[in-house]
Amino acid sequence: MAQVRLYVDDALGAGQPVTLSRDAAHYLFGVMRLSVGAEVTLFNGQDGEWRARVAEAHKRGGVLEAVEQTRAQSLPPDLWLLFAPVKKARTDFIVEKAVEMGVRRIVPVATEFTNSERVRRDRLQAHAKEAAEQCGGLFVPEVAELSKLRDILADWPDGRRLMFCDEAEAETGEGSSSARAGRFAAASERGPWAVLIGPEGGFSDRERVHLHGLPFAYVAGLGPRILRADTAAVAALTLWQMQLGDWT
Amino acid sequence: MAQVRLYVDDALGAGQPVTLSRDAAHYLFGVMRLSVGAEVTLFNGQDGEWRARVAEAHKRGGVLEAVEQTRAQSLPPDLWLLFAPVKKARTDFIVEKAVEMGVRRIVPVATEFTNSERVRRDRLQAHAKEAAEQCGGLFVPEVAELSKLRDILADWPDGRRLMFCDEAEAETGEGSSSARAGRFAAASERGPWAVLIGPEGGFSDRERVHLHGLPFAYVAGLGPRILRADTAAVAALTLWQMQLGDWT
Incomplete structure (x- = not known):
């Protein structure tokens, strides 16, 4: 046993x-x-x-x-996962997966298309603790209170980069005069990062334009099929860990 | 709606x-x-x-x-997912994730440390269908009957390559005289592939030696933390899709 x-x-x-x-x-x-x-x-x-x-x-x-x-103590990379809460069971899964994949902080964010208005922070924090206990982890990421995406982006910490996953990635970005976001595939900057997963309905057009205009943002695509939010979280964290994290 | x-x-x-x-x-x-x-x-x-x-x-x-x-019809790459069945809910998740991530065929395999002896193929097939309906997919992968890993490897199809994920990847492989498996990170061969995810207890030493000795096998690591089987499936399929599949 x-x-x-x-x-x-x-x-x-x-x-x-x-x-x-x-x-x-x-x-x-x-x-x-x-x-x-x-x-x-x-x-x-x-x-x-x-x-x-x-x-x-x-x-x-x-x-x-x-x-x-x-x-000996080891810490995951200085990576935050920002995600739009979905139905209860899927939200629990996202927290569990974030702990396994190795993040420092888990931040639920409300986007324009987010369905879930309330998040029980204490329940998610307990879930993160259990996930760390069960997966052999040595670190329990802090689960933050639910914030509005636009508030977080308006008050973004200096020096932290943001990878966001855009389902419409193929059509936007390159060639748009307002696009300042880089492409994650070409990013090589180490240091503090965050990965942002949108809600199941995707970002709104306004959010998408805003994200593509941020100088600290990098856009990544997650393939031609639509992924559920929990699948997208694992896939996006895999991309980040392989390219800039502790999987290499 | x-x-x-x-x-x-x-x-x-x-x-x-x-x-x-x-x-x-x-x-x-x-x-x-x-x-x-x-x-x-x-x-x-x-x-x-x-x-x-x-x-x-x-x-x-x-x-x-x-x-x-x-x-228009599109097909996922010619990729099989081989996985060792775990508890019912997690097995359902693996099937769902495989459909979202894009595979042609889902093959449950019994390894030496596999707990689950029985798999209801028809239930998993129905689950794959539902996942495709819900994620906007155009293709339902076939779910095969449960087979023994050693039987599948003994009768491996010509020309199909195998990526396997080894938790002990850091310690084995390189330098071992019996190792014929390549490293997936260096693989560039397109064509038919399969991704193999081990059971939650990992592969047995015998299985590991066997896998590392296969000329069609490529070993991949999934980072320093222990992943649950369903997390490992998404992470491994992400690696494959980014490097050789239709995410690039």
Whole structure:
């Protein structure tokens, strides 16, 4: 049986005690039936991965003791995923995939054609934590509050580049006098980036023109077929990771 | 509301009547509430996409009439996806993603670490059809029966190349005297290909050695994090489509 992996908020170091929340204690001792002396794997996004042992096990709490570091901390590239929330299950999938593919921050954005008005940030953050626990990750990306795409673009951080995926990529961009966006296939700049996935209905014409006019933006195409948002997220992150990220 | 898209088995041509199955009639007239004169979109994987009109609507049947072709037929590249079935929902996802990403044939394979012994081929085929209907595709890949990986490799078709994704890619391959497999990143051969995704536990050592020894095989890595099988399928198909397929 695979060992239990837990994300914790505490600092991790040899002999360091980790006090369990009620939920974590219920999971370890109620669901997984671990008892004193059992081993688990811990990570906190800062101190690497640690082998730990159950020191105290109660119904509503407990203490783990970190024993030794098993992997050094590593971080995904400084990449944000911006995506337009879709139906609940697909949104969960996008968060899960973003964690597996390796991003630092997950930013739900409302576009003109976004259907979903509300996003439960806490639920998505919990989902990101679980995904990291299950995929052997050492880092849990922060899930931001839902923002309007136009507000994010108006207040875009200096030095961060943006790859956006445009279904109509073939028809626009090149030759348009207002287009300042580059083509992602030719981009070689390292450093902070973001990948933007549009909603299932695509961007509005106004959004498309705006994106193509941004000097920090790079357009990428995702082939001749229409992809669902969760498929597009994995495909776009694959392109980015292969070209500029830690897959090379 | 988006127009109803239906895959049909019949030939499509101007004025051609298409007799509906009981299931299709129930969907169109019971679920979608269409009546005589309503328009739908049809495709059959051979004759392109057609605008059609409801000519007769009954509870248990009906007739559509093809009016005009709206898109010419296009086929995905001659690419097979070989994958080790996982839990039901994830297997459904892999089939759906394969259709969106563009493959000709979907082949479930049993590896040494495959958990799932049975695959309902008819259910997966129906799932592929629905995915094509929903993603605007013009082609439904055939879903093959479950085969053993070693049998497929032993009877491999002449001229078809194989990209396989190896989590341990960094440690093997180069420098091993038995390795005949190339590196996918350097592959430029067009023509028939297949992409193989391993089970969630990875390939066995024996399978890995076998794969690395195949003269028609090319190894690819999918980054430093562990990907679920459905994520790996999209990522691997993205790599292939960008390098050798119809995304370029």
